[in-house]
Amino acid sequence: MLTTVSRAKDMLGIMDDSQDTQIEALIGVGTDAIEAYCRRQFGRRVHTETIERTAGQYLQLRNYPIIEVTNVNRNGGQLKGWSEAIEKGMLIREDWPPDVSVEYEAGYVLPGDATEEVPANLPRSLEYACILFVQYAMREPGVTSVRIGDLSVSYAQDGADMPGPVRSLLAPYRNPLP
Structure with a gap:
């Protein structure tokens, strides 16, 4: 609460x-x-999201601030080469493919x-x-x-x-x- x-x-x-x-x-x-x-x-917890949109440099996660991203994949394959905008809840990469799944911890104490x-x-x-x-x-x-x-x-x-x-x-x- x-x-x-x-x-x-x-x-x-x-x-x-x-x-x-x-x-x-x-x-x-x-x-x-x-x-x-x-x-x-807002509470600190682990989330898993699948973002279905395509194209673009930014992947907006629903919950933030990001504490740790543990897994970013597409069709079971790990995606690499991204950075985090922690306070805004974004992952940044040259270009994102569709249907990316992200497991991450986010929120406040x-x-x-x-x-x-x-x-x-x-x-x-x-x-x-x-x-x-x-x-x-x-x-x-x-x-x-x-x-x-x-x-x-x-x-x-x-x-x-x-x-x-x-x-x-x-x-x-x-x-x-x-």
Whole structure:
């Protein structure tokens, strides 16, 4: 998750533990919504992607920053002769063939995963965006319609109901890939 209950409570000025369960749930919802809006995952993990496009010098990976690329291949054969643009999540090569598969580790150490030896390196603006999302969700739960007979609830989708300040903070981290 992009923040912890403790850090969110500190930022929101909440002193007691009575809302911890709600805050934890909203942090999870906020993290999921932010990752969906940004079209990428922020926590450090291993990914495997097959990029089907052809031609060009740049191969844009969905998740970044890149920590390590362990395998780049096409039809089972290793591809060599590429370099990395770590912060942008790109592999650079003279020309890329179609259907390239890449196995790589990417992402940030999230606040809840940090240790003394490996501190969190998630940009503060991403953590703050999650906390703002939690604050907004505590006030406006995102319900766009309600039906009482046979109970039906609808929620805003596709970032349409993402609070403006949260969207602004996320803009530099939104993946250009669809």
